[in-house]
Amino acid sequence: MNPYIPHTKKDIEEMLKVVGLPDVEALFSDIPEEVRRRFQPLGLPPRDEIWVSRYIAGLAERSPGRRLVPFLGAGLYDHYVPPVVGHILSRAEFYTAYTPYQPEISQGTLTWMFEYQTMVCELTGMEVANSSMYDGATALAEAVYMAARAVGGKTVLVPKSLHPHVREVLATYAWAAGLKIVDVPFNESGQLELREIPEGTCALIVQEPNFFGVVEDLSGLKERLGKAFLIVYVNPIALGVLEPPGNFGADVVVGEGQVLGLPLSFGGPLLGLFATRMEYLRRMPGRLSGRTVDAEGKEGYVMAFQTREQHIRREQATSNICTNSALCALAAAVYLAALGPEGLARVALLSMERAHALAERIFSVPGFRPAFSGPFLYEFAVACEDPEAAVRKLRAAGIAVASPSLLKKCGVENAFLVAVTEKRTQEELDLFVRALSQRG
Amino acid sequence: MPTIFDRGQKGRRALALPELSRPEEEILRAIPAGMRRKNPPRLPEVSQPELVRHYTALARLNYGVDTGFYPLGSCTMKYNPKLHEDLARLPGFTDLHPLLPEEEIQGALSLLWELSEHLKGIAGMPGITLQPAAGAHGELTGMFLIKRYFEDRGEHLKRQKILLPDSAHGTNPASAAMAGFRVVSIPSDRRGMVDLAALKENLDETVAGIMLTVPNTLGIFEEDILEITELVHGVGGLCYFDGANLNAFLGRARPGDMGADIFHFNLHKTFSTPHGGGGPGAGPLAVAEPLVPYLPVPEIVKEGEKFRLRYDKPKSIGRVHPYFGNFLVMVKALAYILTLGDEGMREVSGAAVLAANYLRVRLKTTYKLPYDRLCKHEFVLSGEGLAPGIRTLDIAKRLIDYGFHPPTIYFPLIVREALMIEPTETEPKEVLDAFCEAMLKIAEEARTNPELLREAPHRAPVRRLDEARAVRQPILRYPFLENPPKTQ
Numbered sequence: 001m002n003p004y005i006p007h008t009k010k011d012i013e014e015m016l017k018v019v020g021l022p023d024v025e026a027l028f029s030d031i032p033e034e035v036r037r038r039f040q041p042l043g044l045p046p047r048d049e050i051w052v053s054r055y056i057a058g059l060a061e062r063s064p065g066r067r068l069v070p071f072l073g074a075g076l077y078d079h080y081v082p083p084v085v086g087h088i089l090s091r092a093e094f095y096t097a098y099t100p101y102q103p104e105i106s107q108g109t110l111t112w113m114f115e116y117q118t119m120v121c122e123l124t125g126m127e128v129a130n131s132s133m134y135d136g137a138t139a140l141a142e143a144v145y146m147a148a149r150a151v152g153g154k155t156v157l158v159p160k161s162l163h164p165h166v167r168e169v170l171a172t173y174a175w176a177a178g179l180k181i182v183d184v185p186f187n188e189s190g191q192l193e194l195r196e197i198p199e200g201t202c203a204l205i206v207q208e209p210n211f212f213g214v215v216e217d218l219s220g221l222k223e224r225l226g227k228a229f230l231i232v233y234v235n236p237i238a239l240g241v242l243e244p245p246g247n248f249g250a251d252v253v254v255g256e257g258q259v260l261g262l263p264l265s266f267g268g269p270l271l272g273l274f275a276t277r278m279e280y281l282r283r284m285p286g287r288l289s290g291r292t293v294d295a296e297g298k299e300g301y302v303m304a305f306q307t308r309e310q311h312i313r314r315e316q317a318t319s320n321i322c323t324n325s326a327l328c329a330l331a332a333a334v335y336l337a338a339l340g341p342e343g344l345a346r347v348a349l350l351s352m353e354r355a356h357a358l359a360e361r362i363f364s365v366p367g368f369r370p371a372f373s374g375p376f377l378y379e380f381a382v383a384c385e386d387p388e389a390a391v392r393k394l395r396a397a398g399i400a401v402a403s404p405s406l407l408k409k410c411g412v413e414n415a416f417l418v419a420v421t422e423k424r425t426q427e428e429l430d431l432f433v434r435a436l437s438q439r440g
Numbered sequence: 441m442p443t444i445f446d447r448g449q450k451g452r453r454a455l456a457l458p459e460l461s462r463p464e465e466e467i468l469r470a471i472p473a474g475m476r477r478k479n480p481p482r483l484p485e486v487s488q489p490e491l492v493r494h495y496t497a498l499a500r501l502n503y504g505v506d507t508g509f510y511p512l513g514s515c516t517m518k519y520n521p522k523l524h525e526d527l528a529r530l531p532g533f534t535d536l537h538p539l540l541p542e543e544e545i546q547g548a549l550s551l552l553w554e555l556s557e558h559l560k561g562i563a564g565m566p567g568i569t570l571q572p573a574a575g576a577h578g579e580l581t582g583m584f585l586i587k588r589y590f591e592d593r594g595e596h597l598k599r600q601k602i603l604l605p606d607s608a609h610g611t612n613p614a615s616a617a618m619a620g621f622r623v624v625s626i627p628s629d630r631r632g633m634v635d636l637a638a639l640k641e642n643l644d645e646t647v648a649g650i651m652l653t654v655p656n657t658l659g660i661f662e663e664d665i666l667e668i669t670e671l672v673h674g675v676g677g678l679c680y681f682d683g684a685n686l687n688a689f690l691g692r693a694r695p696g697d698m699g700a701d702i703f704h705f706n707l708h709k710t711f712s713t714p715h716g717g718g719g720p721g722a723g724p725l726a727v728a729e730p731l732v733p734y735l736p737v738p739e740i741v742k743e744g745e746k747f748r749l750r751y752d753k754p755k756s757i758g759r760v761h762p763y764f765g766n767f768l769v770m771v772k773a774l775a776y777i778l779t780l781g782d783e784g785m786r787e788v789s790g791a792a793v794l795a796a797n798y799l800r801v802r803l804k805t806t807y808k809l810p811y812d813r814l815c816k817h818e819f820v821l822s823g824e825g826l827a828p829g830i831r832t833l834d835i836a837k838r839l840i841d842y843g844f845h846p847p848t849i850y851f852p853l854i855v856r857e858a859l860m861i862e863p864t865e866t867e868p869k870e871v872l873d874a875f876c877e878a879m880l881k882i883a884e885e886a887r888t889n890p891e892l893l894r895e896a897p898h899r900a901p902v903r904r905l906d907e908a909r910a911v912r913q914p915i916l917r918y919p920f921l922e923n924p925p926k927t928q
Contacts (some may be wrong), residue, residue: 001781001783001784001787002780002783002784002787002788002791002864002865003521003779003784004518004519004521004712004866005787005788005791005865005866006867006868006869007791007794007795007865007868007869008868008869011868011869012514012791012794014869015794015795015798015869016680016794018797018801019794019797019800019801020801021797024790024793024794026593027531027793027794027797027814028618028692028789028793029691029791029814030660030663030690030813030814030816031689031692031807032662032665032666032698034489034666034697035665035666035694035698036631036692036693037692038564038694038697039564039692039694039697040561041563041691041782041786042558042561042692042777042781042782043782044778044780044781044782045781045782046780046781046783046784047778047781048777048779049523049779050776051778052516052527052759052779053523053526053527054774055778056527056530056551056771056774056775056778056808057527057530057532058547058710059532059547059548059550059551059678060527060530060532060533060547061532061547062546062547062550062626063532063536063540063544063546063547063548064544064546065536065537065540065541065545066531066536066544066546066922067531067536068540068544070537070747071894072537072539072540074477074539075539076538076539076763077535078535078537080642080801084454084455084491084492085490086529088492088496088499089494090525091495091496091499092505092506092507093499093500093502093503093504093506093507094498094499094504094716095504095525095714095715095716095717096504096505096506096507096515096520096714096715097502097503097504097505097716097717098510098512098515098715098716098718099715099717099718100717100718101512101848101849102503102836102845102846103614103898103902103905103907104837104840104900104901104902104903105501105502105503105840105845105900105901106501106503106903107441107498107501107502107503107732107899107901108499109500109501109717109718111441111443111498111893112495112498114443114448114916114918115444115445115918116442116915117445117916118742118917118918121917122481122482122483123481124636125891127917128840128916128917129916129917132718132719134573134574134577134719134720134761134853135573135762136762137759137762138573138577138759138760142445142548143566145442145618149771149828155843157809158540158678160640165759165762165763165834166762167487168758168759168762169758169759169760169761169762169840171758172584172736172757172758172759172760172923174586175606175757175758176583176587176618176619176620176757176817177618177620178620183808205525215472215475215549217472217474217475219476220476221692235845239477239481240477240481241471241472241476241477242475242476242477243474243475243477243478244477244481245477246798259707264534264535264536264538265468265533265534265536265767265768266533266535266536266537266545266548266763266764266767266768267538267539267761267762267764267765267767268538268573268761268763268765268766268767268768268769269719269720269766269767269768269769270519270573270762270763281826281914281916287718288707288916289916290910290911290914290915290916291910291915291916292819292905292906292907292910292915293901293905293909294903294904294905294906295895295904295905295908296903298902298903299441300902300905301441301905301906301910302905302906302910303907304489304907304910304911304914304916305914307911310576310610310611310613311609311610311611311851313610313614314500314610314613314623315613315614315616315617315623316616316617317610317617319614319618320576320579320611320614320615320617320618321574321576321577321610322519322574322575322576322610323574323575323576323706323708323715323718323719323720323721324718324719324720325573325719325720326716326717326718326719326720327714327716327718327719328716328719328720330717333444334495336474336483336484337444337454337483337484337486337491337494337723337915338448338455338486338491339454339455339457339483340452340453340454340483340484340485340486340692341480341481341482341483342453342480342485343454343455343457344480344481344483345464345480346457346460347457347465347802349460349464349468349500350458350460351455351468352467352470353460353461353462356470359816360451373471375470375471375475378468385598389765395541400537400540402539403539403541406539409918421697422457422458431780
């Protein structure tokens, strides 16, 4: 009945004969009878492919939000994903393989991992990058764990302008490790205001651009932090136009890599970027591909510094991470290779020019003004008297923006976030302004 | 093999992007001078055909389940049905933003809810979270739950110990340590099972819990499972079950009936979603009643015909994922469960365990089988004593020459020169036979022509690689000739 099991009746009989058992049931005699007796099935009949295909496709049709024009970002962005990415990801030699434990037959994976690591270093200005974490949020949490171990303090400075969901994940991890989160406020520009650095600080986190879309000024921060880590949580598309955090002395750069060739996917799978400086190589989590040679002197790649990892070091490992987001990292590598340096900047610039054009028009509508005065790229916060009503008006016109409740979590009242990517058309921008200008 | 950085020429591009409507400098003025990027990243500059050929060439250097037999123990490298790949690419899933209001995402929430119900039924446990992105993430979440549970009872200061059989996956001790627990290793007995006497010695009021893999990494079912969980519960501890090996009893037994308090699934193992070269996977976590209040938020609940997100759970550990977990992986897992139904799932474990025992019996006269008893979905041989100077690594590399992916090697740690073999249920008997023949032939070669093994692989894209050198002289990113990186 199971379409994926190839054993015929004859195969089963022959195998049972070799094993010396009368039937398949006898293979499970070691499970306590009491346990087997308690078993209850789900009550599910088997289904054919056509049925399953229609059923799942039916579920896919039942989310009307997919058809709204997304001016919704807030951490995940509707950038253009070139078909070439999906086609390369469809190569079964990539997606049906596992961790490259046997390097001689995994050179494909190990080579793209090496390329990806290089690209992440280039984007971030860092010296070493791993081959992926689950997502930006857990990458950040692991960076904080690394900082706490390396520096020794228990206090983490977290701006109010950090993505609220990312902050919630971090808070879970921080609680478990006995770390204390101290809020860093923001000023009128929307940028963080680092007043004092308490004793026992192990890290300051800066989101770049921050959750409000505002560009943070990274200069001078590391100098003030001393040995405490400067951890920068980036949007890698923005690094097409922003100076890399490595040039400001960042100790760890993490970020959400969804924007690099991955669809929104209802929030998963995602891609956690993780890069640091060589001095912290042995403290970093995750898999690393390194170049070496084979027995004949031919260049090749292996998983390097595995002694950091759980399968070797067990409770002394730098992290418990095993399965990560490999295929998503491949997507990012292909995406970045397809764009090249100019294309990456272009995606950021196209998004910026559309965002700034839209912002200008929104802020000329009576009652709408910028929530912050700081510089932004392609996401910005719009302040108004009744943001819920504005969001409702937009939705009625077929437009999605981020819920004002997200900004509220950061302590920003009466505002909502608008994100614009290179995919948004002039018509969509017009529609947005028209909807917002409507009375009532 | 050249890297993508060795291909292409300056100025080449693979995509036609829209033109800017204003001069670049004008747009860039929005960014304060100090924050503007000065030097562009050194990304590849290639045409689309070059790009595609490069990655096609890389793909051909790889070995996947679609290439051939991949008996990597504890990883359950079963076939990944193609229907699932298409379903996970439906725009109704891929183009959906997770921060849309509830009424706009009912289809996706309904899918998650339905999968949750099935997984709860499979585990025989009443609570679930789909957030963990992988098995180890599930373990860590489970450790967080244990921590919160004892914190709530005011016992967290004394309950600092997590017990672990010495056969545990490396992620188990790493997850426990990451959550701040002290790990205590429990030896295995001669049967390859938890040594009950040693377990009892370590049981007291300081135990937070035990992490068990069922069946264990030797592929052996803990026959004393009910006694073990009862003993741990007896001192107030909790029982975490690592579900990596669920393929061994799917459709026949439930961890909830064995005394599990927390159980993680690996959707990329048991539920056929592809491993992706190392991810993404998904590690949903099922829990027993006492742990339900601590599960991550939001909880997906069904009210009438509507699905809602519930956040008002004051005892929750909070989020462990910024959204809902690896959604597209879950689409595939649900399709798999629906296709199989109860009977198909029962057949999975039947066929997987039969295949493993068949290989075990056929190979045990030639290879050392340190724990010789009925196995479940996998078993562990030892390469020790096959021939003088021959190591398990040599056997593994020689298997490559015969066209097979080697088994997991040097794990579990309690077997010297371990070869951990998991055939899964999706291999035809002819393939299992061919693998046996290759293993037997290799044993013969080990005696007659040991160099053949020591120098293997001979038929792979590269010969044996120098792993020590990659650490001694680390090259972890491309060494550009112009403007080389400052440190490398």
